[in-house]
Amino acid sequence: xxxxxxxxxxxxxxxxxxxxxxxxxxxxxxxxxxxxxxxxxxxxxxxxxxxxxxxxxxxxxxxxxxxxxxxxxxxxxxxxxxxxxxxxxxxxxxxxxxxxxxxxxxxxxxxxxxxxxxxxxxxxxxxxxxxxxxxxxxxxxxxxxxxxxxxxxxxxxxxxxxxxxxxxxxxxxxxxxxxxxxxxxxxxxxxxxxxxxxxxxxxxxxxxxxxxxxxxxxxxxxxxxxxxxxxxxxxxxxxxxxxxxxxxxxxxxxxxxxxxxxxxxxxxxxxxxxxxxxxxxxxxxxxxxxxxxxxxxxxxxxxxxxxxxxxxxxxxxxxxxxxxxxxxxx
Numbered sequence: 001x002x003x004x005x006x007x008x009x010x011x012x013x014x015x016x017x018x019x020x021x022x023x024x025x026x027x028x029x030x031x032x033x034x035x036x037x038x039x040x041x042x043x044x045x046x047x048x049x050x051x052x053x054x055x056x057x058x059x060x061x062x063x064x065x066x067x068x069x070x071x072x073x074x075x076x077x078x079x080x081x082x083x084x085x086x087x088x089x090x091x092x093x094x095x096x097x098x099x100x101x102x103x104x105x106x107x108x109x110x111x112x113x114x115x116x117x118x119x120x121x122x123x124x125x126x127x128x129x130x131x132x133x134x135x136x137x138x139x140x141x142x143x144x145x146x147x148x149x150x151x152x153x154x155x156x157x158x159x160x161x162x163x164x165x166x167x168x169x170x171x172x173x174x175x176x177x178x179x180x181x182x183x184x185x186x187x188x189x190x191x192x193x194x195x196x197x198x199x200x201x202x203x204x205x206x207x208x209x210x211x212x213x214x215x216x217x218x219x220x221x222x223x224x225x226x227x228x229x230x231x232x233x234x235x236x237x238x239x240x241x242x243x244x245x246x247x248x249x250x251x252x253x254x255x256x257x258x259x260x261x262x263x264x265x266x267x268x269x270x271x272x273x274x275x276x277x278x279x280x281x282x283x284x285x286x287x288x289x290x291x292x293x294x295x296x297x298x299x300x301x302x303x304x305x306x307x308x309x310x311x312x313x314x315x316x317x318x319x320x321x322x323x324x325x326x327x328x329x330x
Contacts, residue, residue, distance in 0.1 A: 002028050006039055057168070138321075174289070208309065258327065292312075
């Protein structure tokens with residue numbers, strides 16, 4: 001009998017990548033789930049001796065799915081596969097009784113070692129099971145961004161010793177007049193401050209924006225051990241520190257996956273204590289169309305919110321998608 005396996009991830013690219021990473025020659029029956037609720041339903045239906053589970057998903061995330069699986073008295077082998085690699089994220093899922101934690105992107109050797117280490121018996125199959133998955137380069141871009149965002153969040157979480165609710169990056173090709181819609185979260189804020197930084201490499205160019213809610217400065221100062229009274233100079237230093245950490249780590253995560261190098265320009269303060277509309281006018285007025293990767297961060301137990309936005313020039317979209325197509329599973 002084939003071993004029933006559920007691959008639960010909201011990214012079709014990640015699901016296909018996970019399928020291709022299963023050990024060669026294993027006799028499996030694969031069910032796909034695009035969120036935790038679908039994953040839970042598949043487990044309840046007896047379709048999972050093993051479930052590979054992402055953490056950051058819509059509808060029901062991996063944490064909620066894990067709790068629901070345990071509350072229902074179900075006991076599949078649960079292997080978390082996530083781009084969220086913060087120490088607290090790993091600890092939380094291990095406390096919920098998972099069998100292994102694997103960081104994205106996955107590879108065949110690691111999957112084989114984890115399955116063997118946890119006593120999962122894989123039978124040799126007589127024929128190759130063909131599974132078709134709807135996927136495209138846009139989905140690949142989403143997954144590459146998700147992995148890069150996980151590394152940026154992990155670095156910041158370790159530096160600040162805090163748990164960050166890792167966002168699911170939004171990836172869209174948008175017109176200039178649609179950009180405000182991509183910033184729904186920070187658009188609700190009374191006043192924000194922002195830093196922008198240009199980047200270029202391998203025929204790809206753009207600018208990154210870190211948009212910081214002004215109400216977050218007090219808690220951020222505490223996390224970064226600033227104990228003096230906040231003034232403009234200190235707020236500016238906090239803003240520059242945050243942008244340096246997140247922008248550099250995200251670009252490094254993209255570069256490592258695509259085997260490219262990015263050069264970064266000097267960070268520029270785009271605005272202080274202003275409305276989002278003012279920032280957008282200063283940043284993108286020369287662009288008509290862009291590929292936007294956006295993610296909003298919140299810090300657990302802290303009144304800190306910020307938005308990280310990467311805008312790729314229109315001429316960069318084709319070479320970026322071409323590079324991503326090279327790393328997509330065959």
